[in-house]
Amino acid sequence: AQSVTQLGSHVSVSEGALVLLRCNYSSSVPPYLFWYVQYPNQGLQLLLKYTTGATLVKGINGFEAEFKKSETSFHLTKPSAHMSDAAEYFCAVTHSGAGSYQLTFGKGTKLSVIP
Amino acid sequence: NAGVTQTPKFQVLKTGQSMTLQCAQDMNHNSMYWYRQDPGMGLRLIYYSASEGTTDKGEVPNGYNVSRLNKREFSLRLESAAPSQTSVYFCASSLRGVEQFFGPGTRLTVL
Numbered sequence: 001a002q003s004v005t006q007l008g009s010h011v012s013v014s015e016g017a018l019v020l021l022r023c024n025y026s027s028s029v030p031p032y033l034f035w036y037v038q039y040p041n042q043g044l045q046l047l048l049k050y051t052t053g054a055t056l057v058k059g060i061n062g063f064e065a066e067f068k069k070s071e072t073s074f075h076l077t078k079p080s081a082h083m084s085d086a087a088e089y090f091c092a093v094t095h096s097g098a099g100s101y102q103l104t105f106g107k108g109t110k111l112s113v114i115p
Numbered sequence: 116n117a118g119v120t121q122t123p124k125f126q127v128l129k130t131g132q133s134m135t136l137q138c139a140q141d142m143n144h145n146s147m148y149w150y151r152q153d154p155g156m157g158l159r160l161i162y163y164s165a166s167e168g169t170t171d172k173g174e175v176p177n178g179y180n181v182s183r184l185n186k187r188e189f190s191l192r193l194e195s196a197a198p199s200q201t202s203v204y205f206c207a208s209s210l211r212g213v214e215q216f217f218g219p220g221t222r223l224t225v226l
Binding site: 009032034036042043044045046049051090094101102103105106107108 | 119146148155156157158159160163173205207209211213214215216217218219220
């Protein structure tokens with residue numbers, strides 16, 4: 001069974017500092033991996049995804065993530081935090097079953113950006 | 116395109132009452148999903164529908180039923196609401212299941 005572990009339920013960074021949100025997964029087959037962002041009182045929006053090919057994936061709003069198979073990791077980074085990045089971030093791994101893919105989510109990391 | 120829409124946005128129920136949460140998508144997607152989100156728990160899959168006419172249980176199906184009314188609509192029903200079902204409910208849809216698109220959510224409180 002797939003599982004996702006996000007290290008740190010809360011992360012605080014100063015505006016302009018590096019953002020690093022950690023995600024480790026377990027999967028018995030090559031995974032598809034995702035990062036979603038949730039702003040307060042809103043639904044989830046896809047930030048970026050890894051399916052196949054290049055292991056460094058770029059997403060929206062300057063975020064990127066690197067798939068490292070040997071470390072079973074898919075950490076999310078952004079070189080310089082902006083106040084608008086304050087949100088909750090979810091890492092997810094997909095797996096197939098009964099004719100459809102299903103997502104397994106991590107518990108989420110709430111990012112605070114300090115001015 | 117409206118994407119994925121959910122109604123209602125907010126709902127308060129008393130224990131034992133029933134209600135149906137509605138979800139519709141206008142992206143011609145095959146697969147649809149219902150999740151619940153609780154603090155510190157992430158999102159957990161309740162039920163999903165791989166295609167029109169099929170439904171399957173997810174991780175936390177107890178206390179819920181679903182109907183895939185047609186390709187666009189997927190409803191979630193609580194027959195006898197319990198306080199443990201207080202949560203935020205999200206509907207999602209996907210063309211082939213790999214990338215899912217989420218609705219804005221329904222905040223449900225059961226007293």
